[in-house]
Amino acid sequence: MEENKMTQQTPERKQTIFSGIQPTGIMTLGNYLGAIKNWVELQNTYNCAYCIVNMHAITVKQDPKALKQHTLEAYALMLACGVDPEKSVAFIQSHVTTHAELNWVLACSTQFGELSRMTQFKDKSKRYPDNINAGLFTYPVLMVADILLYQSNLVPVGIDQKQHLELTRDVAIRFNNTYGNTFTIPEPYIPKQGAKIMSLADPTKKMSKSDDNVNGFISILDKPETIVKKFKRAVTDSDMEVAYREGKDGINNLMTILSTVTGDSFETIERDFAGKGYGDFKTAVGEAVAEHLRPVRENFDRLMADKSYLESCYKRGAEQAEKISRRTMEKVYKKIGFLPR
Known part of the structure; x- marks a missing residue:
């Protein structure tokens, strides 16, 4: 991506999207279907900036060696899932100093x-x-x-993350009202399906790698046989009917997952599994997910074996992000009255 890609003036200028993910170990199927899969699709329509938010990660105590490894793995996974560093600005948060700079300025415009x-x-x-x-x-x-550094128009967020975007909008509006128009006011981008993938063990809770029950979540690097086994153990109900409706949390979750990885509608899924048992359905979902994740696993292994390529990608991404975000910082510093250096 060229330096001015996000700010070029054209008759049909693309909107900008920003999103990030923490390097806290291997991401789950929920992370992938609810976030990263959408990132890949969005980069064909929008100017996208995606980053590994390792600065956020240290709010919780981290082992430095593990954090370093997890950051590299998270970056490799982002690319393995389909984020293209030729299409998107793909970088590591701590490599771009403007994030810490703007954090301080905005902290002084945020209320306790x-x-x-x-x-x-x-x-x-x-x-x-x-x-x-x-x-x-x-x-x-x-x-x-x-978010505000990249003058983001849209932010892909899960339903449970809307509060953070509301804070972003409030702070941006307050800053603009005080100092003049500075920041773009971002809107949420919430996909209709796959926005919230639930635990396989307790479908009333969001899928999370911190789940005490390892059968509750799928790691996107799990082996195919492990994936199928976990889906076979997924909690359902006693109705024995594959149908999406209220009160069938387990089946609704499995149907959402299958629909997201295959593109089939709920109506198609219901028709395909009419008269069939839950055992057949859960096995089919597991096999579909395992096959869907196969290229991700293969790409990840290939990328992790080529550290020099990964380094070239995240260094270039950091340079691009720095150039884009520095323009915002210069504008902010001028507005609040800091002397130019």
Whole structure:
């Protein structure tokens, strides 16, 4: 991507999308179907900036060696899933200093009360009572900076992440009202299907790699036989009818997953499995997911065996992100009254 790709003036200028993912181990099927798969599709229509948000990761204590490895793996996985560094700006957050710079400026335009109402801070404080640090409290401001740096028009978010985008909009509007038009006000981009993949063991909860039950989540690098086995153990109901309707959380979740990986409608799925048992259905979903993830596993192995190529990609991505975001920072510094250097 050329330096000015995100800001070029054309009669039909593409809108800009920003999104990031944490390097906290191998992503789940939920992460993939709810986020990364959509990133790949969006890069053909929008100017996209995608990053590994390793600065966010350190709000929770990390082993430095593991964090370094997980960051590289997360970047490789992003590319393995189909994010093309020739089409999108694909980078690692800590490589672009403007994220930390804008974080401080915007922290001074964010109210304590706003941050104290963030539900994820409350959740993580309960999970990590021995490490309730200032970064854990203020990290939503860094998320705001991530988005606003690239003058993002749209942000792909899950239903449970809308609160962070609402904060982003509030801070951007407040800053614009105080200092003049500076930031684009982003809108949420929420896909109609696959936005929230639920646990296979408890379909009332979101799929998460922190689930105590390993059968509740699928790692996108799981072996095919492991994937099929986990789907065979998926919780369903006693109706024995493959149909999408209220009260059938387990089947609804499996139908959403199958629809997302195959492109089949719920009506098609219901017709294909009419009169068949849940055993056949769960096996079919597992096999479809295993096959869908096969190229991801193969691409990941290939990329991890070529560290020099990965390094060239994330260095180029950082250079592109720095050039684009630096223009925003220069504008911000001028607006708030900082002397140019």
